[in-house]
Amino acid sequence: MKMYETRNYDTLIKPAGIDGTVEAARLLKSGEVVAIPTETVYGLAGNALDPKAIAKIFAAKGRPRDNPLIVHAADMEAVRGLGLEVSPLAVRLAADFWAGPLTMVMKKVGDTVPGEVSCGLGTVAVRVPGCPAALDIIKACGFPLAAPSANVSGAPSPTKAEHVYADLKGRIPLIIDGGECEVGLESTVIALEGDKARILRPGAVTAERLREYCEVVIDEVVYKDFTGGGSAPSPGAAHRHYSPKARVIAVTADSDEAFKAVAAGGCAIADPEARTLFAKLREFDEQGAKRVYIKLPEPNGAGLALYNRIIRAAGFNVVKA
Numbered sequence: 156m157k158m159y160e161t162r163n164y165d166t167l168i169k170p171a172g173i174d175g176t177v178e179a180a181r182l183l184k185s186g187e188v189v190a191i192p193t194e195t196v197y198g199l200a201g202n203a204l205d206p207k208a209i210a211k212i213f214a215a216k217g218r219p220r221d222n223p224l225i226v227h228a229a230d231m232e233a234v235r236g237l238g239l240e241v242s243p244l245a246v247r248l249a250a251d252f253w254a255g256p257l258t259m260v261m262k263k264v265g266d267t268v269p270g271e272v273s274c275g276l277g278t279v280a281v282r283v284p285g286c287p288a289a290l291d292i293i294k295a296c297g298f299p300l301a302a303p304s305a306n307v308s309g310a311p312s313p314t315k316a317e318h319v320y321a322d323l324k325g326r327i328p329l330i331i332d333g334g335e336c337e338v339g340l341e342s343t344v345i346a347l348e349g350d351k352a353r354i355l356r357p358g359a360v361t362a363e364r365l366r367e368y369c370e371v372v373i374d375e376v377v378y379k380d381f382t383g384g385g386s387a388p389s390p391g392a393a394h395r396h397y398s399p400k401a402r403v404i405a406v407t408a409d410s411d412e413a414f415k416a417v418a419a420g421g422c423a424i425a426d427p428e429a430r431t432l433f434a435k436l437r438e439f440d441e442q443g444a445k446r447v448y449i450k451l452p453e454p455n456g457a458g459l460a461l462y463n464r465i466i467r468a469a470g471f472n473v474v475k476a
């Protein structure tokens with residue numbers, strides 16, 4: 156791990172398109188890691204079937220070795236080749252939500268996906284990304300890509316190529332620039348439990364939409380602080396997340412006026428939006444902000460995913476206006 160981290164790459168940025176796809180696929184086939192755009196956030200991709208490439212992803216990000224990766228596949232047929240239990244509910248959800256920002260955690264029934272991807276768990280998280288640039292690269296490779304967010308572990312996720320460059324410059328050979336990510340927050344992660352879906356991480360595919368297909372449980376990990384210990388149902392929840400250098404204070408307020416009164420004197424995000432939240436946190440850091448106040452949305456509908464990211468960015472520091 157150390158050896159890789161000391162390797163100095165001359166990190167290139169290439170626009171998404173045929174040339175970029177060819178170069179990304181060439182590097183990925185040689186066992187390298189490449190940052191790619193997706194519709195959620197930028198991902199740091201490597202061959203999901205190659206333990207050495209997986210090790211490079213963890214090293215480049217400084218990602219804790221117990222936080223499993225999401226496997227990005229070209230389509231349902233490719234997912235079927237991964238030795239996972241694809242339940243009838245998974246097939247129904249995939250038909251309507253793939254390609255798109257829904258990740259499904261499936262039981263392993265074979266060893267196609269190496270244990271390194273899911274940190275030795277008996278399950279693997281998979282999705283088919285909706286972003287054409289990501290899909291083109293996966294298809295050009297001919298194998299699925301493990302791709303966590305392309306930030307240094309703990310920092311806000313990257314929604315622009317320049318965010319990836321700021322974090323991973325010198326640590327990876329190539330960034331494919333597909334412009335600003337459409338969604339701006341990571342995918343919804345659900346665990347499939349028979350006819351039930353358990354939301355482990357909220358995202359653009361909301362609980363309300365999933366309820367049209369099945370019973371949906373929102374796991375307590377979505378609201379609760381597991382960073383101090385305790386056995387989190389989704390291993391990622393045990394770690395610090397989405398945090399800029401500035402101190403983030405999440406604010407519940409009944410009115411804009413009440414929020415403004417609390418946020419006076421600091422930087423403020425009065426009306427957080429998924430697409431811009433992480434970019435704004437990075438901008439405030441560049442300006443040397445010490446404190447950032449963010450108004451918490453109601454934890455339902457599309458607001459739940461924002462709520463989840465904001466309380467984590469704030470280290471669960473929530474004040475009432």
Ligand code: AMP
Nearest residue numbers: 223224278279280303304341389390391
């Ligand atoms: P990131 O790749 O940074 O978007 O994070 C991936 C998220 O998916 C983390 O919160 C992981 O804990 C979660 N995840 C990945 N694989 C699994 C799995 N097998 N079981 C439960 N959660 C998972």
Ligand code: MG
Nearest residue numbers: 303304312341
């Ligand atoms: Mg991440």
